[in-house]
Amino acid sequence: MEMPKVTRRTFLKVSATTGAAAAAAPRLLNAMEHELGGKDFGPVTGAERKAIPINCHVCNIQDGAIAYVENDRVVKLEGNPEHVSTRGRLCAKGNAGMWYSYDPDRILYPLKRVGARGEGKWKRITWDEALTELAGKLDAALKEDPNTIMLKYGRNRSGGAVDRFMKTLGSATVVNHTSVCESSKKIGMEPTWGPDIETPDFANAKYVLNFGSNILEAAYFHNPLSQRVTEGRVDNHMKIVTFDVRLSNTAGFSDEWVPVHPGTDGAVALAMGHVILRDDLQDSEFIETWTNVTVKELKEHYKQFTPEWASKISGVPAETIERIATEFATTKPATLFTYRGPAKHLYGSYNERSCMMLPIMTGNVEKKGGYCLPRGMGWPQPSPEPGKPKKDSYLAHPTEYPLAGHKVSHLVPFWIADGKQKINVYFTYQDNPVYTNPGAMAVWGKLFKDEKLIPYLVSMSPFMGEETALADLILPDCPYLERWEPESMPNSLWPWLGIRQPVHKSLGESRENRIMMRDIIWKLDPDGKRGMKQFWNFKDGEDYMRHHFDNVPGLKEAGGLNFLKKHGVWPIYGKLNPKTGKVSDKTGREIKAEYGLFKKELSAADMAGTATDKNGVITKNGKAIGVKRNGKNYVGFPTGNRIINVRVDKWAEYGFNPMPTFKRIPWHEAMKDDELVMVTFKLNVMKQSRTAAVKWLAEIAHSNPMWIGTSTAAKLGIKTGDLVRVESKVGHLVTKAYVTEGIHPRTVAIPTGFGHWEYGRLATLKLKDKKSEASHGADDPDLNNVWWDDKGVHPNNIIPVVADPIGGSQGWYDTVVKVTKAGPNDKYGDSQGDWEKHYAAYKETMRYAYTGDLHRKMHPEMASWAGPGSVKHHEGGGH
Numbered sequence: 001m002e003m004p005k006v007t008r009r010t011f012l013k014v015s016a017t018t019g020a021a022a023a024a025a026p027r028l029l030n031a032m033e034h035e036l037g038g039k040d041f042g043p044v045t046g047a048e049r050k051a052i053p054i055n056c057h058v059c060n061i062q063d064g065a066i067a068y069v070e071n072d073r074v075v076k077l078e079g080n081p082e083h084v085s086t087r088g089r090l091c092a093k094g095n096a097g098m099w100y101s102y103d104p105d106r107i108l109y110p111l112k113r114v115g116a117r118g119e120g121k122w123k124r125i126t127w128d129e130a131l132t133e134l135a136g137k138l139d140a141a142l143k144e145d146p147n148t149i150m151l152k153y154g155r156n157r158s159g160g161a162v163d164r165f166m167k168t169l170g171s172a173t174v175v176n177h178t179s180v181c182e183s184s185k186k187i188g189m190e191p192t193w194g195p196d197i198e199t200p201d202f203a204n205a206k207y208v209l210n211f212g213s214n215i216l217e218a219a220y221f222h223n224p225l226s227q228r229v230t231e232g233r234v235d236n237h238m239k240i241v242t243f244d245v246r247l248s249n250t251a252g253f254s255d256e257w258v259p260v261h262p263g264t265d266g267a268v269a270l271a272m273g274h275v276i277l278r279d280d281l282q283d284s285e286f287i288e289t290w291t292n293v294t295v296k297e298l299k300e301h302y303k304q305f306t307p308e309w310a311s312k313i314s315g316v317p318a319e320t321i322e323r324i325a326t327e328f329a330t331t332k333p334a335t336l337f338t339y340r341g342p343a344k345h346l347y348g349s350y351n352e353r354s355c356m357m358l359p360i361m362t363g364n365v366e367k368k369g370g371y372c373l374p375r376g377m378g379w380p381q382p383s384p385e386p387g388k389p390k391k392d393s394y395l396a397h398p399t400e401y402p403l404a405g406h407k408v409s410h411l412v413p414f415w416i417a418d419g420k421q422k423i424n425v426y427f428t429y430q431d432n433p434v435y436t437n438p439g440a441m442a443v444w445g446k447l448f449k450d451e452k453l454i455p456y457l458v459s460m461s462p463f464m465g466e467e468t469a470l471a472d473l474i475l476p477d478c479p480y481l482e483r484w485e486p487e488s489m490p491n492s493l494w495p496w497l498g499i500r501q502p503v504h505k506s507l508g509e510s511r512e513n514r515i516m517m518r519d520i521i522w523k524l525d526p527d528g529k530r531g532m533k534q535f536w537n538f539k540d541g542e543d544y545m546r547h548h549f550d551n552v553p554g555l556k557e558a559g560g561l562n563f564l565k566k567h568g569v570w571p572i573y574g575k576l577n578p579k580t581g582k583v584s585d586k587t588g589r590e591i592k593a594e595y596g597l598f599k600k601e602l603s604a605a606d607m608a609g610t611a612t613d614k615n616g617v618i619t620k621n622g623k624a625i626g627v628k629r630n631g632k633n634y635v636g637f638p639t640g641n642r643i644i645n646v647r648v649d650k651w652a653e654y655g656f657n658p659m660p661t662f663k664r665i666p667w668h669e670a671m672k673d674d675e676l677v678m679v680t681f682k683l684n685v686m687k688q689s690r691t692a693a694v695k696w697l698a699e700i701a702h703s704n705p706m707w708i709g710t711s712t713a714a715k716l717g718i719k720t721g722d723l724v725r726v727e728s729k730v731g732h733l734v735t736k737a738y739v740t741e742g743i744h745p746r747t748v749a750i751p752t753g754f755g756h757w758e759y760g761r762l763a764t765l766k767l768k769d770k771k772s773e774a775s776h777g778a779d780d781p782d783l784n785n786v787w788w789d790d791k792g793v794h795p796n797n798i799i800p801v802v803a804d805p806i807g808g809s810q811g812w813y814d815t816v817v818k819v820t821k822a823g824p825n826d827k828y829g830d831s832q833g834d835w836e837k838h839y840a841a842y843k844e845t846m847r848y849a850y851t852g853d854l855h856r857k858m859h860p861e862m863a864s865w866a867g868p869g870s871v872k873h874h875e876g877g878g879h
């Protein structure tokens with residue numbers, strides 16, 4: 001039996017934007033289905049135990065899981081052994097996911113604010129009262145301008161429902177959280193090869209370069225990828241080299257940890273490229289065939305990036321750069337992985353592109369053990385679908401950041417304060433910028449307390465997070481174990497579709513997101529006369545899901561949604577061996593993943609009605625669908641010209657360097673001897689703010705001392721456990737020190753996910769407080785067993801906004817600080833940010849935008865660029 005094919009159409013979708021397209025999915029192997037027989041009973045309750053497959057949503061990896069339920073209560077969560085990406089394994093967070101449901105401070109009823117914003121005084125109201133009040137506000141806003149209705153979402157996995165809701169209202173004011181997440185990585189990758197992420201084939205690689213991703217603890221896909229890293233190391237003697245400012249657990253698991261000065265990965269990667277090209281170790285055929293530059297041009301361009309130059313900037317010895325570059329280029333197959341380390345800086349997009357050039361110039365793309373395109377699947381949306389809003393929104397598409405396709409959400413409060421756009425109703429959904437964004441309470445808290453700027457704040461949330469606590473109206477959403485959602489993640493070489501389904505009855509009066517949004521629309525348009533109701537004709541969440549899944553080719557024949565309800569994932573490629581991770585058919589023969597997706601040939605039917613231009617680009621109905629190379633018609637890469645763009649002409653239009661390059665962070669260059677760079681990082685058992693109330697995780701990690709290097713600490717007279725004062729240009733905090741050899745001497749690092757001032761009694765350690773009358777029926781006796789009294793310190797108040805002028809990303813790892821021993825008036829947990837100073841930082845960062853004066857200063861070459869096609873090779877080399 002052969003492996004189900006990833007068809008060309010699937011690949012196109014996978015690689016195109018995240019927009020939902022119909023899935024043309026692999027053929028299902030019915031024969032491989034497992035029939036579960038018999039019944040299971042809980043040893044304690046004696047009740048029947050049901051096993052319900054879902055996709056996890058404690059963080060955002062969406063691992064395949066199984067919920068075991070007795071008497072309508074979840075007793076255990078485990079990995080789904082049929083899931084081809086996560087293969088029966090779930091991380092610590094995933095195992096603790098039922099505490100999202102059973103959080104004793106969970107919000108179970110609609111709440112209306114009665115005190116001042118943030119005062120914590122609420123009145124329980126009925127759903128009808130809540131919807132009537134909200135509909136009144138929406139009506140008024142719609143009369144003025146639909147764009148005055150804003151929705152900002154964070155971890156949105158609603159499968160298109162949130163966007164549908166806003167389109168139904170006719171508003172384009174939809175903002176996400178991607179600019180505080182990884183957007184400059186995406187913006188570096190997309191114009192280069194199409195998709196916004198890679199799937200490194202660790203299991204089959206011989207050599208791995210990891211720039212700033214904590215694969216084993218965080219990163220996208222840490223569970224599926226860490227399994228493959230382990231396989232590669234154990235079964236394949238793979239070597240892995242990790243560049244990080246600190247000794248993360250991934251760095252510790254690597255063969256080599258190379259500490260870099262924050263923000264300088266791009267320079268190191270360029271210098272490695274220099275060595276590879278200088279020594280003729282590149283894959284010339286791949287470059288000439290599949291990129292838009294010649295080897296000659298590339299060699300010429302990379303001449304300036306010498307290891308000595310990069311060494312001065314990054315602190316990585318030139319010999320190390322030489323050696324690792326040579327090892328990487330001469331060990332095949334090899335791959336690269338990056339995450340937020342290189343990307344979360346002023347010029348993060350440049351860094352990402354410089355890194356991804358390494359697997360490209362060595363021809364490791366889409367090879368077994370190489371740097372592979374992501375594989376995922378889409379699903380159709382129910383029809384009819386609402387059209388695009390009539391007017392665009394500044395907040396969603398700020399003109400100063402034309403290349404930042406994933407938005408610049410962290411500057412939104414300043415833009416609202418500056419009057420760039422008027423807001424009447426602000427919806428928040430799975431988002432907590434008051435805690436998770438730069439400036440935190442000092443910026444977002446100030447915005448939300450201002451009733452002139454935000455007249456009406458509605459939170460759809462099951463939890464009293466820092467943002468929800470400032471709302472006027474709270475609509476109790478269902479946590480992930482109580483709702484229907486479609487899912488797919490390109491987290492292995494095997495594309496899949498999955499679902500979440502309610503595994504127990506929703507608690508209290510909570511309503512799952514798509515039903516809550518449907519009810520809002522129904523209230524606004526009860527008889528359908530406004531034309532809104534037609535888009536929300538769903539009986540319930542399951543009914544909505546049938547529109548997604550019952551007509552997907554392949555899945556349809558297997559049973560559509562019913563198949564997914566039973567298995568949680570589709571397709572089931574074959575029998576998974578949990579020990580080896582291998583998939584085999586009935587006869588025991590291995591089913592292998594496919595490679596070389598860009599080299600799939602277009603069929604005669606595909607070619608019908610196409611035109612091929614002088615560069616070989618094949619278009620059909622005005623859309624590029626492939627590229628002709630060496631007489632063959634290939635599908636190519638999902639870019640505009642179907643090849644890899646080493647030179648991104650679009651960037652030159654706005655005065656950015658279209659070639660792989662590096663720019664220093666000017667304020668890092670000007671750092672004084674007593675200044676350090678503060679970075680933050682994620683711990684394996686915490687997920688930003690969302691895990692705040694999960695008691696099993698809090699018991700493992702509840703505080704976050706600041707890492708500081710041994711020699712640096714010695715100079716400052718600081719020992720582990722000492723109180724330290726950390727001061728940035730926008731504020732200061734007081735925390736404890738953890739002295740370690742495992743960090744670059746010019747860097748300090750604080751884990752995020754701690755120091756809550758809202759999010760219930762456990763997160764805030766206000767254990768003696770009474771529970772709110774609007775929360776859970778039964779209290780949790782474990783709240784009396786909390787033995788720790790340190791909740792940690794949250795760093796975000798003292799982190800200023802920085803926006804990558806290209807990718808729009810927040811420069812989380814750019815903050816310059818001064819660290820001293822705490823003084824007599826400093827108290828542990830102090831954390832002060834100042835709106836005026838944050839505002840000044842916002843003004844400053846916008847000067848780097850392509851319209852700003854610092855852009856012209858940083859890119860003096862701008863004037864001499866004649867635009868696309870006639871690019872001169874400047875930059876790099878020492879400034």
Ligand SMILES: Nc1nc2c(c(=O)[nH]1)N[C@H]1C(S)=C(S)[C@@H](COP(=O)(O)OP(=O)(O)OC[C@H]3O[C@@H](n4cnc5c(=O)[nH]c(N)nc54)[C@H](O)[C@@H]3O)O[C@H]1N2
Pocket residue numbers: 059060181182211212213214215217218219220221222243244245246248260261262263264265339340341342679680681682683684685686687688749813
């Ligand atoms: N356990 C857990 N897992 C998670 C999450 C979580 O909160 N907790 N969050 C999920 C989300 S939303 C995301 S976006 C991903 C993020 O996944 P990652 O990007 O892997 O995690 P981060 O901790 O953000 O940063 C990665 C590393 O970058 C390092 N670093 C900082 N500055 C630099 C630099 O200039 N150069 C280099 N080379 N390294 C640097 C940090 O020390 C850190 O170890 O993780 C996802 N998975």
Ligand SMILES: Nc1nc2c(c(=O)[nH]1)N[C@H]1C(S)=C(S)[C@@H](COP(=O)(O)OP(=O)(O)OC[C@H]3O[C@@H](n4cnc5c(=O)[nH]c(N)nc54)[C@H](O)[C@@H]3O)O[C@H]1N2
Pocket residue numbers: 153154155177180181182429430431432433436437460461462463464465466468477478479480680681687688689690691752795796799812
């Ligand atoms: N200092 C620093 N800050 C960072 C980062 C960093 O590296 N350093 N990393 C950033 C990254 S990578 C990211 S992605 C962002 C994440 O930022 P956010 O998306 O704002 O944060 P989360 O904590 O994932 O979740 C936000 C809120 O969603 C709500 N929520 C949780 N589950 C549900 C649910 O089922 N339904 C509804 N309706 N609401 C729910 C909770 O109230 C929670 O507070 O944070 C960023 N913040």
Ligand SMILES: [Mo]
Pocket residue numbers: 180181182
């Ligand atoms: Mo993220």
